[in-house]
Amino acid sequence: xxxxxxxxxxxxxxxxxxxxxxxxxxxxxxxxxxxxxxxxxxxxxxxxxxxxxxxxxxxxxxxxxxxxxxxxxxxxxxxxxxxxxxxxxxxxxxxxxxxxxxxxxxxxxxxxxxxxxxxxxxxxxxxxxxxxxxxxxxxxxxxxxxxxxxxxxxxxxxxxxxxxxxxxxxxxxxxxxxxxxxxxxxxxxxxxxxxxxxxxxxxxxxxxxxxxxxxxxxxxxxxxxxxxxxxxxxxxxxxxxxxxxxxxxxxxxxxxxxxxxxxxxxxxxxxxxxxxxxxxxxxxxxxxxxxxxxxxxxxxxxxxxx
Amino acid sequence: xxxxxxxxxxxxxxxxxxxxxxxxxxxxxxxxxxxxxxxxxxxxxxxxxxxxxxxxxxxxxxxxxxxxxxxxxxxxxxxxxxxxxxxxxxxxxxxxxxxxxxxxxxxxxxxxxxxxxxxxxxxxxxxxxxxxxxxxxxxxxxxxxxxxxxxxxxxxxxxxxxxxxxxxxxxxxxxxxxxxxxxxxxxxxxxxxxxxxxxxxxxxxxxxxxxxxxxxxxxxxxxxxxxxxxxxxxxxxxxxxxxxxxxxxxxxxxxxxxxxxxxxxxxxxxxxxxxxxxxxxxxxxxxxxxxxxxxxxxxxxxxxxx
Numbered sequence: 001x002x003x004x005x006x007x008x009x010x011x012x013x014x015x016x017x018x019x020x021x022x023x024x025x026x027x028x029x030x031x032x033x034x035x036x037x038x039x040x041x042x043x044x045x046x047x048x049x050x051x052x053x054x055x056x057x058x059x060x061x062x063x064x065x066x067x068x069x070x071x072x073x074x075x076x077x078x079x080x081x082x083x084x085x086x087x088x089x090x091x092x093x094x095x096x097x098x099x100x101x102x103x104x105x106x107x108x109x110x111x112x113x114x115x116x117x118x119x120x121x122x123x124x125x126x127x128x129x130x131x132x133x134x135x136x137x138x139x140x141x142x143x144x145x146x147x148x149x150x151x152x153x154x155x156x157x158x159x160x161x162x163x164x165x166x167x168x169x170x171x172x173x174x175x176x177x178x179x180x181x182x183x184x185x186x187x188x189x190x191x192x193x194x195x196x197x198x199x200x201x202x203x204x205x206x207x208x209x210x211x212x213x214x215x216x217x218x219x220x221x222x223x224x225x226x227x228x229x230x231x232x233x234x235x236x237x238x239x240x241x242x243x244x245x246x247x248x249x250x251x252x253x254x255x256x257x258x259x260x261x262x263x264x265x266x267x268x269x270x271x272x273x274x275x276x277x278x279x280x281x282x283x284x285x286x287x288x289x290x291x292x293x294x295x296x297x298x299x300x301x302x303x304x305x306x
Numbered sequence: 307x308x309x310x311x312x313x314x315x316x317x318x319x320x321x322x323x324x325x326x327x328x329x330x331x332x333x334x335x336x337x338x339x340x341x342x343x344x345x346x347x348x349x350x351x352x353x354x355x356x357x358x359x360x361x362x363x364x365x366x367x368x369x370x371x372x373x374x375x376x377x378x379x380x381x382x383x384x385x386x387x388x389x390x391x392x393x394x395x396x397x398x399x400x401x402x403x404x405x406x407x408x409x410x411x412x413x414x415x416x417x418x419x420x421x422x423x424x425x426x427x428x429x430x431x432x433x434x435x436x437x438x439x440x441x442x443x444x445x446x447x448x449x450x451x452x453x454x455x456x457x458x459x460x461x462x463x464x465x466x467x468x469x470x471x472x473x474x475x476x477x478x479x480x481x482x483x484x485x486x487x488x489x490x491x492x493x494x495x496x497x498x499x500x501x502x503x504x505x506x507x508x509x510x511x512x513x514x515x516x517x518x519x520x521x522x523x524x525x526x527x528x529x530x531x532x533x534x535x536x537x538x539x540x541x542x543x544x545x546x547x548x549x550x551x552x553x554x555x556x557x558x559x560x561x562x563x564x565x566x567x568x569x570x571x572x573x574x575x576x577x578x579x580x581x582x583x584x585x586x587x588x589x590x591x592x593x594x595x596x597x598x599x600x601x602x603x604x605x606x607x608x609x610x611x612x
Contacts, residue, residue, distance in 0.1 A: 170403035203509050204610035226598070293599040294532070298607070300523035304510035 005030050006169060006211040008104075009074035009096055013060075015142045017080030019048040020106055022056040023173035024165055032062035032074065034096070037152045039065050041139035050137075053146035053174055073098030076166065078114075080106045083276035090119035097123060102162050104132050106150070108194070108261075109276025110187050111284065113155040115280045122196040125155040127183045129190055135264075148175040153183030154291075188240060191281060193248050194227035198262035199278045206267040209259035219249060221294065228292040235288035261290070274302055309334050309373035312475060314410075315402055318342075320449045321440040323386030326354040326412055326555070328362040328477035329454070330382075335564075338368035338380065340402070345371050346385035347445035356443075357450035359480055374444040379404030382472065385422075386412045389582035396425035403429060410466050412436050412456070413583025414567075416493050417590065428470045430462040433489045435496055454481040459489030494539040494546060497587060499554050504568035505584045506605045513575040516563035525555060527600065534598040538587055541594035580608055 006029045010021045025031045035042055046059030063156070075292060079094045090158040093103060093116070104126045117125050129152075133145035152167060153159045159179040167177040173305055180186045200222070201207050204215075213219045226245035233240050265272045281301050285292040312335045316323040319339040331337045346407050352365030370376070383402045385395060399409060399422070405608055409422055412434045423431050430591035435458075458473060459465045465485040473483040486492045506528070510521075519525045532551035539546050571578050588605050591598040 014345060130608065200607060200610070201608040205612075207610045211612065212610045215610040218604065218610055221603060221606040294603045296523065297527060297600045297603040299504060300521060300527040301509040301604070301607075304506070304513045304518045304521040304524055306509075306513065306517065 007074045008076040008078055010078045011082030011093060012079060013200050015136045016106060018142055019084055019134045019144055022049060022058050025058040027169045027173035028170060030061045033060040034064040034066060036066045038139040040098050045140055048141045049144055052065050062073035063064045073101060076102050076104050078104040079276060081093055081275050083107050083109055083112050083277055091116055102126055108273055110191050111280040112276050121198055126163055126166060127155040127187055128152045143237045151180050151186045153180035156184060157182055185238050188238045190228050192226050192244050193280050194277050195257055196222050198260050199302055202266045202272060203298060203301060206263045208257040209252050210257045221238040225294050228295050230283060232290050236284050236288045312412040313380045314384055316384045316386060317399060318385060318387030321442045322412060322436055323439045324448055325450055328355060328364050329476055329481050330365040333475045333479035335475060336367045337365040340372060340422040342372045344445040351446055354447045355450055369596040376402050379407060382408050382410050382553050384410040389418050389579050390577050391581055392460045396421055408432055415580055416497050416525045418582050423461055432458060432469055432472060433461040434458045435492055457484045457492045459484050460488035462490060463488055491544050496534050498535050498550050500583050501535045501587050502528050503610055505555055506567050507566055507569035508572045508578060509604060509607060512569045513557050514563040514565045531600050534601050535587060538591040538596050542590050
């Protein structure tokens, strides 16, 4: 593996990927990156950050273009792309995965690990949920607005020494990590908010959280959508706290109105993670014969958009 | 009332209103119009039509602006505006309604007559459903593409001498009329198509009929939405033929893909008749405790749009 310091390679070094790359760099890791576009800007100037953490700008130790052949096998391959139909994530990481390489997913949604776990049964899959507000300002320029916490666990279960080692690196880099024995349950918990609010914001043409809740019938619909997600989770073996919809809505009402990441993707003409956030939940509901008419309505309507 | 020829006044002389005005003009009626905008163009050139019926262009016998005081009381006040929240239709017709004036609605949707019937309990309300393809080309310029048939009946029930007299005029002007003993039932029948397809096309950002049906889960959702409308109609006292969803979908598949009127309104930045087509159906379902989760999802999502 490595001699002195761990080597992490970020695939999909957008705002999220380059942020966690910055943290690992601060922890003393060798950090490389594979980028699809913006290669020249990043080669010249690295990743330029504005952040409440201070100066976390960094330059990759190795910068690769999509399609390059690796000259080292990293300890950690960190996949931080969006989860979109037609992106073959198993193929994307293939050149960089060697014996013992930990495959780290920092990605949204539910049931997004299986594809990698099936393709790399002998590599540890570390699944992470990011709670971070970052946004791209220009080529290689990222604004870190707030937060940074990761919830992290082995897929499908457990939080072993691989997770602990990576946790220690992120903590050394300055962010908070929660190790989760059951990361799939953590994904379900996050879906109770995301699966209703994110697609709904797109159907509502980019509406913010309070506009959605305050529309006639809005809060009622959000709550019913959350109940459908909860029922699906329970049928899939993940009973969640019954007060979660209430506390989610209450928490959302206490925050200023904001546009969620899927609303922003939609408004900026970028593809949305419809399957990762909604389609996979509906598929699990259908597998278990759970009635999710409202989730299905959102999904079909969004799939009708060309 | 009038001496020799019946006098009809069109309120909301857009594409639909001016088309039926043209028909009554051809039948020998005196036809006046109240317009909100485009007064100058219509004053100068009347309504200029392109139509498969031939030259049906016409100039109103009296042209009024919104807010003008009438100098005659018409036999028929024909209201052909869109049914939008905030438009007080009872107030709109008030200056023009005298004793015995028939109030004729050529408007879309369900449960749109009550407001007029309550305000004018002594005037006959004739409710019409238009099956016509017309579109505005410019100020006072209208293209009549096809069709023209009206389904017509007294609200809430019956097809009496008032309807027959108006029917005879429209037939003399060259279009087909179906007198309906139960015009509310006719509106429910039309809603089985419109209430699913119209709002869905807006959620799908203006998708055409076949794009909606062919999307994954699309036809299934359309059928389920139709079932919800059918169940609501039945609970409201209007059991409809059970094969209607099948025949509606089959019929839609046989036609070329097209964008419905609500999709076109949406794409052209015009307000949509959300309550007339969807909101009123949901309200009736809720009154009868009929579960309409898919219709409610569409309604709440559309109400979230600013």
